[in-house]
Amino acid sequence: MNENNPNNNSNLKNTLLHKIEEEHVRPHSRMFFKSRECVIWTLWLLSVVVGALAVAISVFVVTHRQYALYEATHANWLTFMVEVLPFIWVIVFGLMAYLAVYNIKHTKKGYRYSVATILASSIVLSFAAGSALQFFGLGYSIDAILGDQMPTYMSQEKIEHQLWQQPAEGRLIGRQVAATVATSSVVVFQDTAGSRWRIEIQELLPADIQLLASGENVRLLGQNMNEQAKVFHACGVFPWMMHREVTMQQMSEQRESFLIRVKELAERTEGSINNLEKDLFVATGGIDRKTMPVCANIAAMRRVAERN
Amino acid sequence: MDAASPQSLTDAEIVAKTLADKQFFGEIVDRYEAKLKRYVARLGVRNPEDQMDVLQDVFLKIYKNLNAFDSSLQFSSWIYRITHNEAISWYRKKNVRPEGHLIADSEELIGFLSAKEDTQDADFDKTINATEVNTALFKIDNKYREVIILRFFEHKEYDEISDILKIPIGSVGTLLHRGKKQLAGELNSEAIRM
Numbered sequence: 001m002n003e004n005n006p007n008n009n010s011n012l013k014n015t016l017l018h019k020i021e022e023e024h025v026r027p028h029s030r031m032f033f034k035s036r037e038c039v040i041w042t043l044w045l046l047s048v049v050v051g052a053l054a055v056a057i058s059v060f061v062v063t064h065r066q067y068a069l070y071e072a073t074h075a076n077w078l079t080f081m082v083e084v085l086p087f088i089w090v091i092v093f094g095l096m097a098y099l100a101v102y103n104i105k106h107t108k109k110g111y112r113y114s115v116a117t118i119l120a121s122s123i124v125l126s127f128a129a130g131s132a133l134q135f136f137g138l139g140y141s142i143d144a145i146l147g148d149q150m151p152t153y154m155s156q157e158k159i160e161h162q163l164w165q166q167p168a169e170g171r172l173i174g175r176q177v178a179a180t181v182a183t184s185s186v187v188v189f190q191d192t193a194g195s196r197w198r199i200e201i202q203e204l205l206p207a208d209i210q211l212l213a214s215g216e217n218v219r220l221l222g223q224n225m226n227e228q229a230k231v232f233h234a235c236g237v238f239p240w241m242m243h244r245e246v247t248m249q250q251m252s253e254q255r256e257s258f259l260i261r262v263k264e265l266a267e268r269t270e271g272s273i274n275n276l277e278k279d280l281f282v283a284t285g286g287i288d289r290k291t292m293p294v295c296a297n298i299a300a301m302r303r304v305a306e307r308n
Numbered sequence: 309m310d311a312a313s314p315q316s317l318t319d320a321e322i323v324a325k326t327l328a329d330k331q332f333f334g335e336i337v338d339r340y341e342a343k344l345k346r347y348v349a350r351l352g353v354r355n356p357e358d359q360m361d362v363l364q365d366v367f368l369k370i371y372k373n374l375n376a377f378d379s380s381l382q383f384s385s386w387i388y389r390i391t392h393n394e395a396i397s398w399y400r401k402k403n404v405r406p407e408g409h410l411i412a413d414s415e416e417l418i419g420f421l422s423a424k425e426d427t428q429d430a431d432f433d434k435t436i437n438a439t440e441v442n443t444a445l446f447k448i449d450n451k452y453r454e455v456i457i458l459r460f461f462e463h464k465e466y467d468e469i470s471d472i473l474k475i476p477i478g479s480v481g482t483l484l485h486r487g488k489k490q491l492a493g494e495l496n497s498e499a500i501r502m
Binding site for chain 2: 012013015016017019020021025026027028029030032033108109111112113114
């Protein structure tokens with residue numbers, strides 16, 4: 001090799017200096033490099049912030065949905081969560097984690113850290129920030145705002161509404177608008193789709209009737225007796241809890257109360273069946289199904305009974 | 309240029325002076341041309357004309373990016389990184405693979421082969437045939453060859469290799485270990501005593 005030949009050295013040096021002079025080559029400004037670094041860090045920060053929002057919404061969904069009355073709508077908690085989990089935010093979070101790693105790797109000294117280290121730190125940061133945001137209720141707010149602004153975005157409120165405004169499956173959302181002559185047995189109820197229903201309330205507990213009479217938006221669980229005549233047999237009344245002020249404790253209490261009420265209804269139903277058996281079984285040789293209470297046969301009741 | 313002898317200045321001082329007076333850039337060329345030419349050759353750019361083309365691009369890029377030089381790095385690491393990237397770009401532009409080349413002479417190879425940085429590495433026989441090792445070096449994966457060249461032939465420290473190749477320091481050790489293993493596999497059984 002002739003790499004140390006001084007002629008070659010001076011040739012290259014002279015060629016370069018000549019080229020720099022002739023072509024007016026200038027070093028890029030310091031500001032150019034600083035701006036580029038700044039853009040990369042800003043993009044990283046943005047990815048962490050969006051990741052934190054995704055976490056905030058996911059935390060909101062998971063923490064609130066653990067107290068959901070899922071027996072009323074689904075066979076089990078798993079199938080329920082599959083339907084309500086905000087997969088779009090899980091995808092967004094994954095994407096943001098990737099962008100965070102990509103951006104850090106492209107900073108001046110980002111290459112010194114392994115992908116695993118950057119990924120773990122970005123995830124921890126997003127989780128910490130996301131949990132803090134949700135502590136102040138931002139998860140719910142962002143989800144609700146997006147739901148309001150974007151018709152295609154399924155906010156938790158929309159999902160909850162979709163799950164409970166299902167008359168054919170024995171679930172209604174709305175409020176009592178009037179009592180009837182037979183106040184103790186039938187009230188008039190308007191659901192969120194605008195339909196008016198005659199609600200049979202014979203099997204409701206006093207607390208249910210009181211909640212229904214408050215005129216607030218509530219969720220009704222029961223059975224659609226006649227779609228055309230709009231007759232609905234109510235088995236339980238539960239408050240509409242999809243709003244920011246609802247605390248975890250309230251949700252937990254609501255779930256406890258739901259389970260207790262279902263159990264009470266089941267016991268009452270069992271008692272009724274026993275009485276019917278005594279009165280009718282010997283005389284007729286069987287039970288007349290029409291005389292059985294309706295609530296004994298609704299799906300939610302059966303699911304809770306099967307689980308216990 | 310001012311009266312102070314450029315040879316007595318550090319790389320960082322030369323960079324600062326070059327930003328004020330481009331004539332100082334000649335000193336950078338003087339200091340690094342031979343080293344970088346050898347490095348480019350080791351990376352597989354075999355033809356001397358091609359080597360000069362790559363070097364010219366390298367130095368122009370160094371000049372244009374002088375303000376990007378981070379003084380927390382060694383200047384040599386920074387320019388080796390630029391050289392490495394330019395050599396890779398050159399292959400891509402020419403759509404060729406690195407050509408086999410005499411990476412090292414016998415003396416360097418002996419140094420490399422007797423290096424026992426990892427107790428798990430094989431103890432290479434010092435009488436190994438230099439040509440065979442050179443050939444084998446060009447058969448192993450590029451990512452391993454690059455690290456081996458920098459460590460054993462350019463005599464760079466782990467942190468410098470990390471800065472040149474832009475990889476975590478931990479990965480340097482891993483790549484070296486795997487590279488030597490792959491190299492051992494490439495060498496024929498006569499050349500290596502496990």
